[in-house]
Amino acid sequence: MSRVDGMPIYEHQTVEVPAKLYNLWRRAKLHFSSPIRFSLIGYRGLVMILDEDEWLCADERQNDFPVICWLKFSGQGRDALHMPVVCTLNDYHFASHKIREHVLELMEQELENMLAKLNNF
16 A cells, blocks of 8 residues: 555656666665655655655655655566666645655665665675
8 A cells, every 4th residue: 555545646747767766776675674764855854755666755744744756666577777667756746846856866865875884884
């Protein structure tokens, strides 16, 4: 069951996520228990919650109310690890498009840091 089931969606679209980010997430799922949760630096109150099937940017000050969610990834059985992965993007706030790209950059940085710490031990 998704964390966003039943939540009203402001905007819905099909997008591609970079292969590097998708692959980092898959690697992190192998090493860390779900959900993987971390704060988004520079966005007071916003957190990323990475579950088995979705990436949720949420406002923890409002009981993890969703802001943006990437879900329904079509990466199963892919044979080209360098190609972007198609998924569904749900926006739950009218201004979420302004932070969307930066949120993904912060997610990539955090996952790289988490995995690098594993390799240093």
